[in-house]
Amino acid sequence: xxxxxxxxxxxxxxxxxxxxxxxxxxxxxxxxxxxxxxxxxxxxxxxxxxxxxxxxxxxxxxxxxxxxxxxxxxxxxxxxxxxxxxxxxxxxxxxxxxxxxxxxxxxxxxxxxxxxxxxxxxxxxxxxxxxxxxxxxxxxxxxxxxxxxxxxxxxxxxxxxxxxxxxxxxxxxxxxxxxxxxxxxxxxxxxxxxxxxxxxxxxxxxxxxxxxxxxxxxxxxxxxxxxxxxxxxxxxxxxxxxxxxxxxxxxxxxxxxxxxxxxxxxxxxxxxxxxxxxxxxxxxxxxxxxxxxxxxxxxxxxxxxxxxxxxxxxxxxxxxxxxxxxxxxxxxxxxxx
Amino acid sequence: xxxxxxxxxxxxxxxxxxxxxxxxxxxxxxxxxxxxxxxxxxxxxxxxxxxxxxxxxxxxxxxxxxxxxxxxxxxxxxxxxxxxxxxxxxxxxxxxxxxxxxxxxxxxxxxxxxxxxxxxxxxxxxxxxxxxxxxxxxxxxxxxxxxxxxxxxxxxxxxxxxxxxxxxxxxxxxxxxxxxxxxxxxxxxxxxxxxxxxxxxxxxxxxxxxxxxxxxxxxxxxxxxxxxxxxxxxxxxxxxxxxxxxxxxxxxxxxxxxxxxxxxxxxxxxxxxxxxxxxxxxxxxxxxxxxxxxxxxxxxxxxxxxxxxxxxxxxxxxxxxxxxxxxxxxxxxxxxx
Numbered sequence: 148x149x150x151x152x153x154x155x156x157x158x159x160x161x162x163x164x165x166x167x168x169x170x171x172x173x174x175x176x177x178x179x180x181x182x183x184x185x186x187x188x189x190x191x192x193x194x195x196x197x198x199x200x201x202x203x204x205x206x207x208x209x210x211x212x213x214x215x216x217x218x219x220x221x222x223x224x225x226x227x228x229x230x231x232x233x234x235x236x237x238x239x240x241x242x243x244x245x246x247x248x249x250x251x252x253x254x255x256x257x258x259x260x261x262x263x264x265x266x267x268x269x270x271x272x273x274x275x276x277x278x279x280x281x282x283x284x285x286x287x288x289x290x291x292x293x294x295x296x297x298x299x300x301x302x303x304x305x306x307x308x309x310x311x312x313x314x315x316x317x318x319x320x321x322x323x324x325x326x327x328x329x330x331x332x333x334x335x336x337x338x339x340x341x342x343x344x345x346x347x348x349x350x351x352x353x354x355x356x357x358x359x360x361x362x363x364x365x366x367x368x369x370x371x372x373x374x375x376x377x378x379x380x381x382x383x384x385x386x387x388x389x390x391x392x393x394x395x396x397x398x399x400x401x402x403x404x405x406x407x408x409x410x411x412x413x414x415x416x417x418x419x420x421x422x423x424x425x426x427x428x429x430x431x432x433x434x435x436x437x438x439x440x441x442x443x444x445x446x447x448x449x450x451x452x453x454x455x456x457x458x459x460x461x462x463x464x465x466x467x468x469x470x471x472x473x474x475x476x477x478x479x480x481x482x483x484x
Numbered sequence: 485x486x487x488x489x490x491x492x493x494x495x496x497x498x499x500x501x502x503x504x505x506x507x508x509x510x511x512x513x514x515x516x517x518x519x520x521x522x523x524x525x526x527x528x529x530x531x532x533x534x535x536x537x538x539x540x541x542x543x544x545x546x547x548x549x550x551x552x553x554x555x556x557x558x559x560x561x562x563x564x565x566x567x568x569x570x571x572x573x574x575x576x577x578x579x580x581x582x583x584x585x586x587x588x589x590x591x592x593x594x595x596x597x598x599x600x601x602x603x604x605x606x607x608x609x610x611x612x613x614x615x616x617x618x619x620x621x622x623x624x625x626x627x628x629x630x631x632x633x634x635x636x637x638x639x640x641x642x643x644x645x646x647x648x649x650x651x652x653x654x655x656x657x658x659x660x661x662x663x664x665x666x667x668x669x670x671x672x673x674x675x676x677x678x679x680x681x682x683x684x685x686x687x688x689x690x691x692x693x694x695x696x697x698x699x700x701x702x703x704x705x706x707x708x709x710x711x712x713x714x715x716x717x718x719x720x721x722x723x724x725x726x727x728x729x730x731x732x733x734x735x736x737x738x739x740x741x742x743x744x745x746x747x748x749x750x751x752x753x754x755x756x757x758x759x760x761x762x763x764x765x766x767x768x769x770x771x772x773x774x775x776x777x778x779x780x781x782x783x784x785x786x787x788x789x790x791x792x793x794x795x796x797x798x799x800x801x802x803x804x805x806x807x808x809x810x811x812x813x814x815x816x817x818x819x820x821x
Binding site: 203280333334337347348349350351355357358359360361362365366367369375377382383385386389390391392393394408411412415417 | 540670671674684686692694695696698702703706712719720726727729730731745748749754
């Protein structure tokens with residue numbers, strides 16, 4: 148009968164897709180990274196395991212830029228700053244005489260980068276202070292609605308890494324509380340994190356400044372300022388974790404040397420078996436390859452050096468990730484697969 | 485038959501106790517406060533109500549000192565400071581020449597109070613900085629284990645107000661996420677909040693300073709400092725709520741004018757029907773009566789003035805609370821009931 152092979156094919160195809168759907172980490176290739184993740188989760192969540200971690204202690208922290216979404220060639224937030232400066236410029240004739248602002252408007256990124264931290268803080272002040280917290284969130288939402296990533300052609304909120312989004316889901320399904328601890332702005336990330344990653348605002352920790360409270364004619368307002376600026380990177384990440392979370396994490400996931408102190412703090416947890424992971428950007432075809440130019444330049448040097456002795460898992464994107472972006476959200480990734 | 489009345493009595497008694505046990509707010513007297521709480525919870529959690537609040541938005545904030553536990557005549561944390569100074573003094577001969585420290589050791593509270601904010605910060609520095617975050621938590625635990633409240637004779641962690649602890653449980657049972665937002669020290673409160681109130685550390689917001697991260701021979705450490713001190717009171721409470729929580733609350737519970745901005749910020753929520761409540765300390769027999777001496781002195785003056793126009797519920801402790809402390813934890817309250 149001719150139907151049989153067709154039937155077999157249909158059944159196989161059905162089972163195949165069912166199996167894929169059953170794999171919570173289907174965007175990961177079978178390999179040491181996926182295996183290490185699954186082993187650690189099994190060891191720490193099986194109630195009869197010697198490494199069992201009570202649910203109340205399952206706190207894991209993720210960097211954002213370069214760990215959950217791309218950071219090259221510019222961070223999303225810096226692109227937002229640039230787009231906002233251009234949008235706001237017509238209302239600010241006084242900016243005509245500002246060399247740095249003019250460089251932004253003219254896409255002279257060399258001048259922008261050379262302006263260093265001082266220049267960046269000036270641009271942050273122009274785009275991240277003065278408005279109410281609600282207005283700022285609305286501006287970020289509007290920006291997301293009206294801009295597409297230059298290379299991938301997708302909305303920015305479609306560009307979370309699919310394997311990492313699956314990892315967040317997988318960890319939550321196993322009782323872990325997922326946190327972002329990032330150098331990105333706390334108010335900027337919070338607009339996106341719930342939709343993109345399923346992470347509520349209070350579990351998003353980032354760089355921040357203090358807002359200013361006042362009464363208004365019909366209520367109250369919080370206005371963003373640059374006061375008390377806290378830059379959540381490097382040694383300040385463990386500080387922020389203690390301040391916001393109040394527990395030492397059992398897992399830490401990053402991609403650069405700025406995440407190393409957070410991984411060190413986590414690995415030194417005196418009570419529980421911990422997990423550390425670093426995303427290694429090796430995939431110029433599907434994303435970017437930029438983080439390590441041995442022996443000494445790049446954004447991930449000490450992380451790679453420390454990983455073997457600390458037992459941190461290095462995720463070589465090119466090898467370990469089946470897809471980079473979710474093709475159902477964004478087709479960017481498909482051409483180069 | 486003689487059995488009938490007895491049977492009836494037994495059934496009535498049984499039903500009576502069953503009803504009491506079924507009442508999640510059994511430590512509250514029937515009255516306007518209890519009724520207002522129940523009405524708001526019903527209105528905002530019944531899915532067919534016009535005032536329904538989605539679970540993801542049910543964030544409520546509680547002050548701690550004077551709202552969840554006593555603050556008179558000294559806050560628990562100031563008592564901890566005093567007890568710590570006395571405990572540590574033998575190791576610090578250099579304190580012999582310090583007039584303020586000597587006043588603490590000699591229980592000369594008049595001098596301590598007159599030293600003002602500057603003096604208080606000095607005492608805080610001596611007892612809240614220099615040690616690791618873990619050492620500090622251990623010191624707070626040791627203090628709780630080894631001290632009793634002078635008037636009530638109970639451990640400090642037995643002195644949460646029973647009606648408010650029930651209210652926290654009741655709100656959580658109805659899908660609300662309960663937060664502490666207090667002028668108390670964040671690290672101090674976090675040691676106690678989980679056990680006393682069922683509130684995990686990340687939902688405890690308070691005054692804070694930044695810790696300092698470093699590597700050690702066998703791991704990492706976070707050492708407490710006085711840097712970047714943030715005093716979480718008055719207009720800084722909404723600022724802290726935005727920073728830590730990232731949402732505007734739908735309910736706010738306090739007891740003093742320092743909580744008024746937090747209640748104003750909550751009441752001005754543009755989207756949801758909110759709830760505001762102020763505990764009014766009127767009960768010298770069972771606790772303390774100290775907060776309002778009209779027309780102008782006291783810790784709860786503008787709160788009482790604003791309450792009627794804002795719709796905030798004033799909880800007259802003497803009238804509204806059946807018990808102040810949980811008699812199963814602490815017998816303090818029983819003699820005067």
